[in-house]
Amino acid sequence: MENDICVIPATGGTARNLTADWSLDPNDPSWSADGKTIYFSAETSGNVHLFAVAAAGGPARQVTTGERQLRGFTLSSDGRSLAYTASDITHGTELYVTALAPAHGTERRLTMFNDSLFKQVTLIPADTFWFTGVGGLKIEGWLMKPFGYQPGKRYPLVLSIHGGPHSNYGNVLFPEFQMLAGQGYWMLFTNPRGSTGYGHAFTYATRGRWGMEDYQDLMQAVDLAIARAKGGVDTTRMAVLGGSYGGFMTNWIVGHTNRFRVAQTDRSIFNWYSWYGSSDAQGLTEYEFRGAPWESDSLYRVLSPMAYATNMHTPMLIVHSEDDKRVPITDAEQLFMSLRKRGVPAEFVRYPRSFHGLSRTGPPWLLVDRLERIRTWFAHWIGTGDAAPAVTTSGH
Template sequence: MTAKQTVQQKDILNIQSVTNPVLSPDATEAVFIVTQIDEKENTYHAHLYHLQVDSGKSTQWTYGKERVSQPQWSPDGSQVAFLSTRDEKNQLYLMQAAGGEARKLTDYETGVTSFLWSPCGKKIWLTSTLEDGKTFTDKKEKEEDKQPEALRVTTMKYKMDGVGFIKEDHHSQIGTLDLDTEEITAFTNEPFHHSLNAISHCGKKLVMGVNRAENKDFDFRQPLHLVDLDTKEETTLVDEEGYFGGATFSEDDRYIAYTGSVRTFENATHSELYIYDTENQTTLNLTEGLDAPIGDAVVADTQQGPNPPDAVWTEGNYLYFQVTTMGDVRLYFADLEGSLYPASQESEHVYDYDVAKNGQFALAAISNPVNPGELYRLDIATGERKALTSFNETYVNDTILVQPETIQFGGAGGFDVHGWLMKPATYKEGSKYPLVVNIHGGPHAMYGNSFFHEMQLLAAQGWGVLYINPRGSHGYSQEFVDAVRGDYGGGDYQDIMDALDNVLENHAWIDKEKLGVAGGSYGGFMTSWIVGHTDRFKAAITQRSISNWISFFGVSDVGYYLCDWQIKADMTNVDKLWKHSPLKYAENVKTPLLILHSEDDLRCPIEQAEQLYITLKSMHKETEFVRFPESDHNLSRTGKPNLRITRLNELTSWFEKYL
């Protein structure tokens, strides 16, 4: 019998991500996507798989150097359409369910962003980003004929992390593609971004999102409109400050479900599930009594490209959707009379799903702290489940994985604080071990009962790992998630320190003289803040962080409004911005600090790291700075595989040196 191996940095090359389960119309078949890393190509490949639901037999349908996404069955179940990058840009492909080669349907300059089948099965609605005045089929200029061009900027939302600079004269448009002729007909052409949400089962109505405001610098609306396809007459479903989307029609077309959040607490506001009644033209907030957000707020590092529906209707006008709650993401059931309850179990992360139209079972992609994720059939009535895939079974069986222990304690201000503690993978009773505190980003995200390779890696090095959800985290009450706003470094810092004191008091195996702390984004801010306010940690690693809210205001893609939303201050109150900036407290830092940052990060630009590094160096502090080229804010999750491994090596090497 082969001995189990400890978790290694390169394990991300072996872990496969199982996502995008989509049931056929009769629910006897399904398709899904498996993403894995090609080490030689230093990239990700995502392929389409077919599943026989009853037998659990799966077959790979696509191969090659591509990333497949958004698979959808035709209304009669005879074909599957999907997007693929096999020719660089995402283009639309069509495959017969009976087998055969995929047929390429589009070759647009900017590719296809999203699509929906028309109920007739003879055409497909799609969106693509077009230059104003151009059509879907206009050919792009040859690369060798291009000259560098200046970019004129007149708006404040002119760049986006992971995207780059945004051209003001390019907008997302909707068109219809005839499958027989492959001719595309434009449905929209106004100089605004249009999103494709849903098409009624009768084929006569469409829900689209469009914000027609001329100046959107301080406009954060995504109105939804119900469009009559014959007359193009629009009925507004919702038009208020906040984001709304994910619309879907009930089976009888009377109701439209959609999700969204208003701006009561800015980006800390819980998402809700709304129902619009097309007959009475009334709207119901179906989850008003649920003090938890709709959707998935879990942060993890192995699930690639999940694309769960916002909600799924079943016969009888019942609904299923995800809810983030107490460290779990669970599938929930609701009806229009107000019934609301979980339809999946506790202590796991349902990160993707579909539900059979008769409501008898769900097909769900599920992870837990010791399993990266597989597809399961969940019987709705009995709660029974059956594993349908085993892509990560060998890895799980051959690897020492640590099951975290749940912790909970009463924090400051009357809040309960929830989190997890992992013992070292090499733990032996009576020995002492270092402890690393790992802090998530967001801050409006959540650590959860999900597989997290980085946590397992730290435990494999012989360290304990503490990770909690301090105030500001999603998954708890609205009051809890809002409590961090205007108080960065206050109650949230106290929650982390109280959690540390709690585990030190109750777990004698932790060596209190060998404590480390790390985090990224908001977690990077908090790491930098912590070392400026206490010297109890022997090593710290700050990643993709904010160090100076004053400069962040002008350089981040979201800075000019996020400062107001999160710190409750703008450039008219630089004293408050500076008060909450870790850079202000650099002189107090005694902990050796490693700074990791991506060069193409537009969310927390690298100048934030540069300021912190040079300031600390000028004060003769113990610090080093590692820059990651060709990487954005999501390096640790979706970055180039070799650089993800380098980052993990940097983490473990720094702690090994000082702990």
Template sequence: MPAAKPKTKKDDWRITPEDFYEIKFASEPQISPGGSTIAYTQLEPDYENNSYKSAIWVVTTAGGEPQKFTSGEKRDHSPRWSPDGNKLAFVSNRTGKNQIYVIDSYGGEAWQLTRMPNGVSDPAWSPDGTKLVFISRTNDEERKLETERDRRPPERLDAEARKKLEEEHKKEEEEKADPRVITRIIYRAETRYRDDRNSHVYVVDLKEKKAKRLTSGERDYVAPVWEPSGQSILASVKRVGDPDNSTIVDVVRIPAKGGKLQLVVRTSGYEADAHPSPDGKWIAYMMTPEKRTSAQNSFLMVVSAKGGTPRNLTESLDRSVNSPAWSHDSRSIYCLCADQGDVSIRNITLSNGKIETIVSGRRSIQWLDVSNTSLLTYMLSAPDIPSDIFTARSDGSKEKRLTEVNKEFLSKKKLSKPEEMWYESFDGKKIQGWLFKPADFDSKKKYPLLLEIHGGPHVMWGLSERTMWHEWQTFAAAGYVVFASNPRGSDGYGYDFKDAIHLNWGEEDAQDILTGVDHVVQKGYIDAKKMVITGGSYGGFMTAWIIGHDQRFAAAFSQRGVYNLTSFYGCTDATRLIEWEFDSFPWDEPDLLWKHSPIAYVKNIKTPLLIKHGELDFRAPINTAEELYMALRKLGREVAFVRYPREGHELSRSGEPKHRVDRLNRMLDWFDSHIGRKPKKRKAV
């Protein structure tokens, strides 16, 4: 591969796969206590190292030029202001494992606070600003050694000594996993095999720099947060029992000095993301009921800090919400809500349960934070904004854009302006979709159509979908009309719509998608002989399903899909998905799962297919892709198989930069070569 980053022609206004190296991503906005400054993470691809680097940036809420606050040569992220606003803690891997660093708010050199052998996550300041709580993974042996380690300050090592220690640690881990002894149902997840460690809650004092563990046992604790008194910490943990056979998670109270844990509320559901009110009287948390369907909405709950019966604040909304954040006066709670392709900010008044839409529009909002003056800050994506930081007043007024992290890049490009469309499906149900046309679109011409299908299945796309921004713009710039929709089963349209594919994958949702294609073709500017199809995860499933039932597409590109539901069940880290979606186990209803498996219709697949998969994808393991490829080869069909080493299920969203660029180039070449275009034989660069 070349050493220099590829250059785009100065006069080329088109978005290309290689433009990915130029795109920056703003995220994780955190507003200072007084509301004057926002710290956020800015991530960008690191071409030379084929990875990513990120730094903490700051910008005043009054406006002005954002300033780079940390070096960002590695991965600095998770900024957290101290309660008095004088310090900023963040997490960085600059010395290897993720550790907590602290820097004064006026700048200077950051100093390392933790030296945990297995790294840290989820830092949160104590109310008095003298301590931080965090999560770190340990096993029994390591916890036994902690008592001795706690008696002395953390050892400071030079670079050579630290490297030697890390190499020894790595060697020990490799020896422990050879052979790998499996004792759990879910023994691998994401891209790694699970070890014998569990996530535990620790507290570190800024002066003593010593970490103290507050939890024990073989349970995983997540999302610790201090209660306003500073005497206790809230966290979420799975209920005692087989952790792989239950999704029931409880919110617990942990004494800050150590001691017996207290159950805050006991329900039959997944409880997480607990947030105490500023006045200490209430605890808000997210809850998803444990019912045999993965289409359940996530509800915002509130309970007295003293205990009692929880209240469901968003049951009447019939939408999933997330990211709760209290107003400074403890009278209401802000949250994010997915609704008909957009993500808005809602506010729920505690006294009467009134739900108001505060910030809305054609956008997707993430990472909501609220100051003690109730100034809101959030990351916003829109068709012309890959990601930037915004603020608004507590009532949603005076919205202000504080960053333009891609201003220079976008100034050279012409973007596709998406068009929303609603159409009637085969049974009259209204379906929402979007068209991304080339920026130089001419209605008198005929264009190839790219059908994009989302995963999940219970997720939602919209015209502002951040994770698809570059891909959709790339194909529109390459001369394709891109069509994406939210068929039944998607989030954002209510529980009944989301649950409509229960026991019925690939049937009515596929008809929703293909009916949408029919509506687009009827507009008159699509060449029906030059239509191609792609999708990832459930979208990969659906791509293979559709070409096994329909012959209208010139080529297909199936990504990280599931093609045999029976063998998928025995290999995935998401076994509950099959149990919930089909109300059974493979050995009880083998015919049902086979009926809804794309590979059952492999003899009908005539469309040229390229199968793409990550070799370390433990969500949708590669074995079903291998089965589909083998079957098509045996049948003599046109099929290709591209396997990406080191990659998991998230290749298209967070994979190695050169793999992400290569994926788009291969898609373009595969499709171009099957619609009569001369492929450019693009290479990964």
């Protein structure tokens, strides 16, 4: 399941693995003009950077730096310059160029697409923190303060969980986080075990154990965020949301704890059996759960959030795309039915003509509609900032 960069003579022969001893996953390899170097990108912690390795062999070296994510690397025909896009938590994506030879030079920004917009809004930075999870794994997280934060006041907190699980959050502008922090929420996001960018052992630590130690990582991150806020989190007004694997984990969390007052689940898995029979990605669970359902029945059962449906009491906003082939909408339908049958407050939003990537690459009007539904759902149940929610008791 790991990526490596290999070279083989054009006339045939034995392939040589140039990154066999490298712990990260290289992507998008490109030859240098002189054929002596191979450049590639890789996720490293919460960043994405350009790396290089000699075609003759040797250690990989990092070419670009900074707490940010760089993508779309393109080398000039003479190999002396490099172009790429870059973004960090408070800066939108722009195009940059820098010299590679004779030495790595000063970066120049070529576009200003977002300047006029960002002069009209406040973008909120994030504080990075690390902690030691179960088994000694080092976990990275980020915490954004609520807009208008005042010491001595308490604000609700939102935990966001990324998809994958072999993906990550990091140092890139994420409008959803800015929107929620702007509404007066502490915004917590983290890369629990299973995330990419921290080495192969970290990435595949969840194999056969989804919802186990990764769940503990997330709960530990919440505890640490509360401690870092020094009394600034109203622990009676916390929310959890996520999509894809993050949606699975949101469903899992509300089936295992009542510490969150409200939840929002996106393109989520509820029943691994039905998911396997209708998804376009059966290979994921065949690897992660060590076989098909009839070969690994116990894992498919025990790791299905449906197995814990009777423990789910958290009001839930369910969002799903009708044309999602990765996580078909039948899982959302089953989740909605199970909640409504048991009297748990739930709202089900179905988006037509939309796919698995709706929250990131869908039609703009649907992106706005989705964010507005999340905003109003959370405001109803946990309020905004230091303002009280519409529902002031634990009753439904």
